Amino acid sequence: MSMPLRQVVVLSGKGGTGKTTMTAGFACYAGKQVIADCDVDASNLSLLLQGEVRSSTPFIGGLKAWIDPDRCSRCGKCEEHCRFSAIKDLKVDSMACEGCGVCHIVCPSGAVELSEAVSGDIFVRDTPYGTVVDADMLPGEPNSGKLAARVRAVAREEAMLQGASLVLVDGPPGTGCPVISSITGTDLAIIVTEPTVSGGHDLSRVVDLADHFGIPCAIIINKHDLNPAQSEDIERECARREITIVGRLPFDELVGEAIINGQPLPVYAPGSPAEIALRDTWENIMALLDRTPPGGLVRLKGL
Amino acid sequence: MLWIAVASGKGGTGKTTVAVNLALAIEEDVQFLDCDVEGANAHIFLRPQINSVRPVGVLSPRIDIDRCNGCGKCADACRFSALVKVKNRIKVIPNLCHGCGGCQLVCPTGALVLESRRVGAVSEGFAGEMAFASGELDVGQALSVPIIRELKALAGGRDHTIIDCPPGTSCPVVEAVQGCDRCLMVTEPTPFGLHDLKIMTKVLDRMGIPAAIIINRDRGPYRPLEEFCERSGIPVLLRIPFDRRIAELYSRGEVLVDNYPGFRESMVQLFEEVRA
Numbered sequence: 001m002s003m004p005l006r007q008v009v010v011l012s013g014k015g016g017t018g019k020t021t022m023t024a025g026f027a028c029y030a031g032k033q034v035i036a037d038c039d040v041d042a043s044n045l046s047l048l049l050q051g052e053v054r055s056s057t058p059f060i061g062g063l064k065a066w067i068d069p070d071r072c073s074r075c076g077k078c079e080e081h082c083r084f085s086a087i088k089d090l091k092v093d094s095m096a097c098e099g100c101g102v103c104h105i106v107c108p109s110g111a112v113e114l115s116e117a118v119s120g121d122i123f124v125r126d127t128p129y130g131t132v133v134d135a136d137m138l139p140g141e142p143n144s145g146k147l148a149a150r151v152r153a154v155a156r157e158e159a160m161l162q163g164a165s166l167v168l169v170d171g172p173p174g175t176g177c178p179v180i181s182s183i184t185g186t187d188l189a190i191i192v193t194e195p196t197v198s199g200g201h202d203l204s205r206v207v208d209l210a211d212h213f214g215i216p217c218a219i220i221i222n223k224h225d226l227n228p229a230q231s232e233d234i235e236r237e238c239a240r241r242e243i244t245i246v247g248r249l250p251f252d253e254l255v256g257e258a259i260i261n262g263q264p265l266p267v268y269a270p271g272s273p274a275e276i277a278l279r280d281t282w283e284n285i286m287a288l289l290d291r292t293p294p295g296g297l298v299r300l301k302g303l
Numbered sequence: 304m305l306w307i308a309v310a311s312g313k314g315g316t317g318k319t320t321v322a323v324n325l326a327l328a329i330e331e332d333v334q335f336l337d338c339d340v341e342g343a344n345a346h347i348f349l350r351p352q353i354n355s356v357r358p359v360g361v362l363s364p365r366i367d368i369d370r371c372n373g374c375g376k377c378a379d380a381c382r383f384s385a386l387v388k389v390k391n392r393i394k395v396i397p398n399l400c401h402g403c404g405g406c407q408l409v410c411p412t413g414a415l416v417l418e419s420r421r422v423g424a425v426s427e428g429f430a431g432e433m434a435f436a437s438g439e440l441d442v443g444q445a446l447s448v449p450i451i452r453e454l455k456a457l458a459g460g461r462d463h464t465i466i467d468c469p470p471g472t473s474c475p476v477v478e479a480v481q482g483c484d485r486c487l488m489v490t491e492p493t494p495f496g497l498h499d500l501k502i503m504t505k506v507l508d509r510m511g512i513p514a515a516i517i518i519n520r521d522r523g524p525y526r527p528l529e530e531f532c533e534r535s536g537i538p539v540l541l542r543i544p545f546d547r548r549i550a551e552l553y554s555r556g557e558v559l560v561d562n563y564p565g566f567r568e569s570m571v572q573l574f575e576e577v578r579a
Contacts (some may be wrong), residue, residue: 014342015314015470020495041471042312064383083362083403095477095509100382100403137473139505144473145445168370173314173470174341177445178308180398197556198344199318205442212443226547227554259493260525 013202015173027129027272032164036155037134051127061119061143063099071111078103145177247281312499314470317519328570334461337437360419362400370414377406407414492525
């Protein structure tokens, strides 16, 4: 019997807590896996994992409206009905247009055309640490949630083809659209936080999000020694909510150096304090995943 | 009157630190809008007194079963798959709805009722003399743009408006930055910071908003970033040193203008340069 495909997502709430650094490290420890970088607004994982682009596919995020000035009767109905203020002086602002097509519906003279718009590219890369699927979104485009969902779908297909047993997802910060696309249907969410008041505040929001979608979660406290009192608060809160802490990483200058050198921490600084803690963390995550029942059925609570 | 946005592309580069301390250093009347509605943190540092909290909703369809004839025109018109026809019944999936109202326009029997559905809230109050407002997206909701739009509608009531933006480079950031006179991009001297700064630069370029750069956690020149700044011609208005003391103050939710020597002067000077 083949192993079921497991999916683990790395999230944070607050940005800059170390999601990508950790995901890149995990990629070095894991065996056969596919990695999906779902932070499509700011995809940084390939800056560490490098590798060669094997394929690139344009991503059609949706439709964009265009008003043909020759056919336009200047009645202004489109402008009146657009709820996204995307039409001004009978011209479409392509950044504000969400492609709903209401202008097309209300136009009495058939002057509005809707066409598919490319809003980014999806890449499949072969790296020394496994296949990475990521995307470049065109700057300022909407539909980052749809693109994140597509990146995950491509990563799953790759994993099936390769017979890999794990998809590791590097998620975006926050709790909105692309985060929801990254977390739904995963088996386990790993939430990276830091011992700051802000980090604690945003952590509790993502834990709530995981609960909302019925996804089990575990916590990593990065730079835990930066503010011991704040770390204790987070530990207490985790104990209260019965959430496992799978890792505590020390503040380590080598982590920043590894990023500047464009290498995953286990490659740049094996045996450093943060690297040893990261390896333990990964072992804890794998042990936890073994005890977690497959969440293959997406729980559509809230949808 | 100036609207100044503080944005970054990459998360955790120090947007809130710059926005909060800049707002505190400006002598004139200031309004602060925390538009990072998925992780609003400015209140931790500004400790405002909140006087009102009001819900923010988006229009979302409900089907009046008595009137619906099950034709499915609404489901065909919806570009976001928020309406699905299942065996002559229409099902609504609220989280996918963008609130465009197209379904109501095409329904031949008037069976679609648009109702406000809560996605979050906006809080308003004061931090000392400073007018303060922040938004919060409800956990489990996908759309942060309507909340940011609501916050932005408050802008302009004071001499100056400081807007703390969400991370990223997609629609929430565009909404937050829209209409600003200047955008301060906070970055850090790493490949991640630079990569995301470049994308943010393109967003602002596309929108025609003048940009400036602030380098945080500066630990001596990082060549690729310096080269980008030179090549792009975008001015670097401030460098904040890499200092564990700053990280510790931040971790406790304390502001730098009152606790880190010279920071208030740096912020005053930053404001003068932005204004110039």
